Amino acid sequence: MTEKLEYLKKILNGIGDLSDEDISMSLPFWNKKIIKKNDYFNQQNIVCKDLGIIVKGIFRIYYYDDDSGEEKNIFFFSEDQFVVSFRSFVFQHPCRYFIEALEDSEIIYISYEKLQNLYESHKNWERFGRMLAEHFFNNSQVRTEELLFLSHEERYLNLIAEHPNILQRINAYHIASFLGIKNQSLSRIRKRLLSK
Secondary structure, three states, X not given: OHHHHHHHHHHHOOOOOOOHHHHHHHHHHOXXXXXXXXXXXXXXXXXXXXXXXXXXXXXXXXXXXXXXXXXXXXXXXXXXXXXXXHHHHHHOOEOOOEEEEOOOEXXXXXXXXHHHHHHHHOHHHHHHHXXXXXXXXXXXXXXXXXXXXXXXXXXXXXXXXXOOOHHHHOOXXXXXXXXXXXXXXXXXXXXXXXXX
């Protein structure tokens, strides 16, 4: 119990100003789940019911592009990050994406209902909810601006900065999909950076 409390303090206080008491009283609402490689945290057309925090593992958010017949990666989440389809979670609408574990993973999660109860009954948790929304809005804005304004190489460098060991953990084609390029282009970027 103490280990879970300390972990939650570390992650949640990175978003909002929750007191130790605020976090302690939420402990019964957080559950642990093991998600095997290639299993899903959430699937397309299913409402995202849980907000997860990744203790161990890496996930991708992707959609299937009917026109190209390809899976397109949008985000990666790894240790100490939230995993959720935030829009689906907040509005309780069906998710437009898949959230898949790319390796055996462990999360702790809280349900939508339990989190809403915390928001309604505790001012600090309500403030946390606003800051969590700002956090996800920022992530979404950063991703959009990367696609609009950065080169493939710059996006690759940002990805490596956020997930330093991602190259050792997942297949290169997932990274190429995230960058919007083919494997050969990713190989050229990596060679060019190694030669610098």
